[in-house]
Amino acid sequence: MKKKIRIILQICPVLLLGIFVWLGPTTKGEKTQYQKKYEKIESSKKGENLELVKEVAQEANTKYKDGVFQGSAKGYSGTVTVEVEIKNSKITSIKVLRNSDTPSFFGQAKSKVIDAIISAQNTKVDVVTGATYSSKGIINAVRNALIKAAVDPNSVEAAENNSNENKKESANNKETVLGQKNATASVEIPKDYVGKFPYEDGEYIGKAKGFGGNITVAVVIKQEAIEKIRIIQNEADNESYFGKAKTVLNSILSSQNVEVDVVSGATYSSKGIINAVKNALKTATIKKKNNANQTVQQAPIEQQPVPKYKDGVYEAIVACDPGNSRHFKKYDLHVKVEIKDGKITDISEIYGTGRDYIAANLKFINKAAYGADGQKGITDQISEIDTLDKVNRENIDKVSRATFSSNSIIEAIEKCLEQAKES
Known part of the structure; x- marks a missing residue:
């Protein structure tokens, strides 16, 4: 008898420890979620409520809260924002609220990716060939919305994985799309896409004047669209300004x-890049029409007539x-401008006047006209412009x-030029 009692006493602590581990610790007498679920299931087994078994099973599989949730992520040209609707823990609809990607590329990605996500009920879907970054923008925006919809974001596996993947995608987009490290930017051209530049496929070189020297670019044409632009050389433009201009x-x-549009604060450098691209396209071989030895008449760059100016x-006088x-x-x-042989040869008599003009204004007038703190003034900048129509x-x-x-x-100089234009 004593032997049996000894065996029981040895077994009891083990059993109690197992029950404690299974049920989990509680605080202040509160039951754990596992205890509550177990009691529900046990209750249903006794026939008190058979529906509780289904309820517990559904609760255990619940991933998202019902409602409408927004998410954002990086697309090709900017942020993609979506709205995801959840009903009965299922993704029922996805709407794109905002995006700044090229409509033709984004349209392809939107139609296929959204349907795929709703069908699969997850974001592990394929990107659309030819619209990779737009596809990834939609996918990651939906993932961010689903993280907000998760019943417990900290314990949902998708939340951690998506967060890491979003960081990786963001890094990839920054390097490839912005192209600041290698001064190259490119876009994927879908197989069935036809652009508006009627040129033969190939790479074309163009050069134009920037702020301190010439800027040279290479432009790649594919399927009558610009697929890639590469900066070959920047002779003398300041890197900080040129970085913005790119x-x-x-x-x-x-x-x-x-x-x-030119980039504010880097006008000359960005204008130089734009003109270099235009000049590259001027060297491109125009595509011939099918079954005819004729060239396409359409040109992407329309040459506007250059106005002529009278010497004088x-x-x-304008309002400041x-x-x-x-x-x-x-x-x-007040500003006085002298024009000779189609160029501004002198800008003088820049001064303030009128009842409310005070001497303190002169400091700012001179700063604007002649520059300060390493910045070129208006007069120096104009002296470097080759044609009057660009002033x-x-x-x-x-x-x-x-x-x-x-x-x-x-504004005053522009008014002087209007007076000098030949009618």
């Missing part, structure tokens, strides 16, 4: 258009207005801390 490569590729001296800033009172600004606010950088004066001087 973002026009993406603008040209994403829009498939060479008439894009012209003057203009601080607008809502109220840093100073509005006053009049406008798009091609001239405003001088920092003298923006209002800069704008007024440019």
